[in-house]
Amino acid sequence: MSGTTTRVNPVLRAAPATPAEAARHFRASLAFHADVSDVAAALAAGGDPGFAVLDSRSTASWDQGHIPGAVHLPTALIPEQAEQLLDRAVPVVTYCWGPGCNGATRAALALAELGYQVKEMLGGFEYWAREGFPYETWQGPGHRTADPLTAPVEADNCGC
Template sequence: MVSQSDLLAFVEAKLAYEIDVVAAAEAQADGTAVIVDTRRQSSWDQGHIAGALHLPNNALDDRLADLPPDRTLIVYGWGPGCNGATHTARRLLAEGFAVRELIGGYEYWVRNGFAVERGDGVEKAEPDPLVTHL
């Protein structure tokens, strides 16, 4: 049986590691964090978080030196069913970076009505009332 203190420690660690889209947008806006898209090129081209850095898993080795060591890196993938961001986070944490994982990924960023960038510019969708706090 897992102890109450072990469960509490797990939940505290989870809260310290994961970040929701509202807090991520605030951290990006105030300059304390860089949002990092871990998806492949074709996914990035379909749309990505406005202002995000594209760092697919297959480019990690070549791009580590490009990452800011003084800011938190918020990694994301497609959504709750994608663990690509988790793989990237593990590698970045092992390299000594401060990392948080975006809960819900790109899907929940879009569903909350935050800015996304596509080839034709930056846009915002209407927030989905099922997920947004607005």
């Protein structure tokens, strides 16, 4: 016995999907998700963006910073208050803190179960702020310089 072991490529341990399967998956993913850049561009274009933005975090989190124009509705209150704050005919984009939090997913599920069309904003408030988009706090408007590791420094968009 030679003692050699065959090394398994961790990326290809599970074979990639067929192109048709991949196309179905990624098309479906786009039906469920939006990213912060697309949401920001739609809101900045002026007029009705065709969707409502919902911040599903606590009041303390909302006060620290939120997307201008967002509806504040913590996930636990969605079953009781969604009808008073949201129009069922208007799609809703949910967000929470960021990629390490599934609060926006839970909020999207709660809304879908109530009959709303819904998407989750990938990156959450963390990436909204990191990409340099304006936000509001209990003290007033805020804005940070874009993090060059998350957003282009010299361009309006990433080109993706």
